[in-house]
Amino acid sequence: MGRNFLRLCTATLSAAGAVTLTACTAPQPPASVVPPNRPGGLAKAVQPVVTPRSAQSSDLQDYYIRIQDDLLVQGLLRTDGGGPDTPFSPEDLVRNFENIAFFDEYTRGGGLRAGGASGGLNRWSQPVRISAEFGSSVPLDQRRRDQAAINEYASRLSRVTGHSITGVRSGGNFHVFVAGDDDNEQLLRRLNQLVPDISRVELGLFRHLPRSFYCMVVAVSSAQDPHNYSRAIALIRAEHPDLVRLSCIHEEIAQGLGLPNDSAAARPSIFNDDNEFALLTRHDELLLKLLYDPRLKQGMTADEARPIALAIAHELMGMEL
Structure with missing residues (x-):
């Protein structure tokens, strides 16, 4: 959308989401010129099929719209990144890093029970290739917006971490599924294809994700090194309105x-x-930046990492120890 067609057609998006072509008149060749034959094997691109949302999915969409509206009225879901009202020191940063990087939000093997134990530092060694897949119920314009957002975010993360992170069309090792309630069986089939040894507990999380859980991610370590991620799978609910959906993409x-x-x-x-x-x-x-600084090693404990992280934090924030 928005690209010129034969340099005379422009695409605009109506309020209803339909593409309307304006000023669309193709130039006619002079009478003495015979247009070349269309090369063989060039078939029209097949548009993905979009299935109508069920009443249950539509109700879920309405519910999340109300949630977003309520949060915005309260001044939440800020997009400014913080400011003078949110100061933090290198010590604050390292304390938060320790709590966020060395603990799991949920107990491993324990389903949705909160309170994961402290562990070693985990991250990726290999390049991260993020591929997005969409459930059949996801509208095409939403797929385009989300794909663009994921690709742009991957580029930002690569710049921030110094690690190779890119969005790819296929063959990724970090799979982001944007799927609705109606796409459950489609999602489960893909999970079994991508991770044949996925545990029943993890599969159950995707199958019966509570409505209070907006999105989720499962990162899988390599068999050779439990602190080295080799694959990740994120689920973003397609029923979310745009800002909450983008928020889920960022966090997961x-x-x-x-x-x-x-x-x-x-x-x-x-x-938070x-x-x-x-x-x-x-x-x-x-x-x-702390997480992917080479001075911190995979498998380090919080106690081992703390003095190094503090020195790095002071460097990053330009403060003297």
Whole structure:
């Protein structure tokens, strides 16, 4: 959409979401010129099939719209990244890093039970290739917006971390599913294809995700190194309105890079269940810089990492120890 067609057609988006072509008149060739034959094998691109949403999915969509509206009225879901009202020190940053990077939000193997134990530092060694897949119920314009947002976010994360992170059309190792309630069986089939040894507990999370859970991510370590991620799968509910959906994309992909926990003390941050901030903040970028700094090693404990992280935090924030 929006690209010129034969340099005379422009595409505009109506309020109803339909594409309307304006000023669309193709130039006619002179009488003496014979247009070339269409090369063989060039078939028209097949548009993906979009299935209508069920009443249950539509009700869920209405519910999440009301949630977003209520949060916005309260001044939450900020997109400014923080400011003078949200100061933090290097010590604050390291404390938040320790709580977010070294603890899991949920107990491993325990389903949705909160309170994961402390562990070693986890992150990716190999390049991260983020591929997006969409459920059949997701409208095409929403797919285009979300794909663009994921690709743009991947580029930002690569710049922040210094690690190779890119959006790809296929063959990714970080799979982001944008799917609705109606796409459940489609999602489960893809999960079994991508991760044949996925546990029943993890599969059950995707199958019966409570309405209170907006989105989720599961990161899988390599068999050779439990602190080295080799694959991740994120689920973003397609029923969310645009801002909440984008918020989920920001949080789940960042968590899948190695920041799995939330902290009530983290501010300004998306790694806080208070919903004050919708999108990755400057504070969160510094957490990612810490995570992927080569001076911190995979498998380090919080005690081992603390003095190194503090020195790095002072460097990043330009303050003297």
